[in-house]
Amino acid sequence: MAHRSTLTEIARRCGVHPSTVSRALAEDPRGVGAATVERIRRVADEVGYSRNRAAAALKTGRSNVIGVLVPRLTDFVLARIYEGCESAAASCGFTTVVTSSDDNRATRMDRVDRFLASQVDGLIICDSRFEDDEVARRLEREGVPYVLANRRSVGQISVTLDDHRGGAAVGEHFYGLGHSQIGVVAGWDYASTCIDRVAGLLSVLHEREIDVPTAQILHGGVDAETGFSATTELLERNRNISAIFAVNDFSAIGAMGAARAAGRTPGADLSIVGFNDIPLAARLPIPLTSVRSDMNLMGSRAVEVLLARMHGRAVDQGETIDPVLIERESSRFSAAY
DSSP states (O other), X not given: OOOOOOHHHHHHHHXXXXXXXXXXXXXXXXXXXXXXHHHHHHHHHHHTOOOOHHHHHHHHSOXXXXXXXXXXXXXXXXXXXXXXXXXXXXXTTOEEEEEEOTTOHHHHHHHHHHHHHTTOSEEEESXXXXXXXXXXXXXXXXXXOEEEESSOOTXXXXXXXXXXXXXXXXXXXXXXXXXXXXXXXXXXSSOHHHHHHHHHHHHHHHHTTOOOOGGGEEEOOSSHHHHHHHHHHHHHHOTTOOEEEESSHHHHHHXXXXXXXXXXXXXXXXXXXXXXXXXXXGGXXXXXXXXXXXXXXXXXXXXXXXXXXXXXXXXXXXXXXXXXXXOOGGGOOOTTO
16 A cells, blocks of 8 residues: 555654644644744655645635636637636635536536535636626525636626727727728627627727628627638628628638638738637738737636635726737738728
């Protein structure tokens, strides 16, 4: 049987009582001198000692675990948000656990059930619905600390990108290039990311007296397949469309494929802009103009806000991170000339 390090062994090596070791390894090593705490923790690391998390939770009422709920694990943007959560949590002595819901209402509740059964200390919700999110309402009702990230929901505490501002930047970009015939691959109608990005675009165009007909705003998914099919339909509905905004980069990549299939060339006779500026965007045969977002920062800030809530501190209801439009070849076509 493999040798298991114990408090007694650490105490023997450090020449202190086991109870001193226990206090020194606690989150708040009250009553133990700083030098002693440092020595005990160093020896604990050397012998590979790990506190029994379940026993600690029973004693302190805390598990030091944060649950993170995302719509899907395969999405690059969500992976970056989670990396930010994980890093920030680890720096504060917490572990993160992630699971996905596939944006399914029943699955969302099931995953929350599992988190709560595991006695997580708090939750970061990345798949919220824009209006009246049922998961947020449940957590509020049950007194579980939580923060929304990635997407916002009306009346809820969240850390998101300023998606409206990002969409507005695209509107300014199109206006500066002289575009008046614009198509939108709008994504989901229940996600604030999609809703706000489209609203930002339309608000700027409306101010410039440019109308985008409802028939030229197509909702659906945010993958390359949807981008391809939606753009194909947009170009069939109006052959005069000279610019397309897709609410994320994967749908924009699909839009570029549909443009080529329709005999159009992004950057030469059609402007296409995506959102999130994933690394692939700059490496495409025709580099994609996109709105850059710091998703890693979003994840770390979500953890910081959650910890503040867990400690009863006041937090802003809606914290946003600024986006930046990165111009590349895909949107260089100007309809003004």
